[in-house]
Amino acid sequence: MLQIQQLRDEKERIILGLEKKFVLNASEQVEKAILLDNERKEIQSNLNKFQEEVNKLSAEVGQLMKSGQKEQAEAIKLQVAGKKGEIKTLEEKTAVLEDSLFNALVVLPNVPHVSVPNGRTPEENELVESWGESKNMPEGSLPHWDLIAKYDIIDFENGNKVSGAGFPFYKGKGAKLQRALINFFLDEAEKAGYNEMQPPIVINKESGYGTGQLPDKDGQMYHIQEDGLYMIPTAEVPITNYFRDTILKETELPKKCVGYTPCFRREAGSWGAHVRGLNRLHQFDKVEIVQIAHPDQSYLILEDMRKYVQGLLEKLNLPYRVLRLCGGDMSQTSALTYDMEVYSGAQARWLEVSSVSNFETFQSNRLKLRAKSEETKKTFLLHTLNGSALALPRIVAALLENNQTPEGIRIPDVLVPYTRFEWIN
């Protein structure tokens, strides 16, 4: 959520940014929020004056009672009682205004970074770099869903029976490959200085708001109504919320965390073409990296995280490209997002395998995630960043497709110590 102070201080930049994300009536929405806040301030300072008077008078009553001047005390009591109605009214007005202001702010998306390209559709994303040869596979190459069936490593039919579409069983070498990838990703992250965490996979409403999944993506999360809990769509949510309501020391920064969790997405409405096999699931595994950074360093750290993810893809020998998402293709909460896409030769298309983002203060504002400056002794909001490192299903799909041979599927060298087999055949 944007801060009202940002709207005041950088109105023009905010409005332009919102327009880059195609927010309707951006200028009017910003103006409306500022007006609401002006009104709020006025009423609040009015209320504070009344409260000050009441506090002073009440203190006098105390003094008078002590010195036994009962009658004067009674007179002042009446005075105070007269102001109570006014205070009540002002309090109610303040509450209503605060609520309206919140509602006006919470619907605004984050403002994109200056480097974010203009554009509305995925085609307008900017190609930043690419690695490896993205060639189409030779004649007779199979897409991963056929390979899965051929080697019997993932079972969609029984997943369908037991849970529903999008909840497959991984079997035999398919299951071991999952385990290998998770361990490989966690070990790599640890080497890069990330602290491993195993977070809860259900979260409460407050956490959903903290990282911005609520109210925006309400329908995308599985909701356990009876307990008021949501199943996490990504480990970003519990790990970032771990730092909710905290004031860190500058010397502790940056905080680097990594966690593996299953992720759950309802993906309501987006079922259809292009989602065969592993391309889109309701439950999938992902290793997520999260950093809490000083505002001065967050963009350097973002580059660092991006390079880290690219390094993983290179170790797995998967050809990829890096895109800087355009305004229209970015999420509500992000200020700058890089997508990593791996080329699937057999499907002849790019598959998004990772998304690395800087949220600046958009999440930390709601999270109340701050640090205290050593010099000024003031608190300030920190920047939050995260990225998939990596999400399994599409990595598995790409590995299967790109490494298929007549003899079977070749496991990349770096994974063999984890799988303890070299071929799926």
Next chain:
RNA sequence: GGAGAGAUGCCUGAGUGGCCGAAAGGAACAGUUUGCUAAACUGUCGUACGGGUAACUGUACCGAGGGUUCGAAUCCCUCUCUCUCCGCCA
């Protein structure tokens, strides 16, 4: 799930209606001194929203939300959470 106890600042913990935004101790930070793998002393040490260039100042916050009262950390109600014992259990 049953019974009881509790929730105070970074931590421990005092505070049962006005003198409490809150004692004391610890931790941390700064300074002084003695000196050397530290000690002693002194000082600083919550957050948010307003006003002010600033010093400073007003208000709110003692788990959350309501209530009583001229006045609430302190009394009442509701909720949440924690702990202990019992039950159940991976």
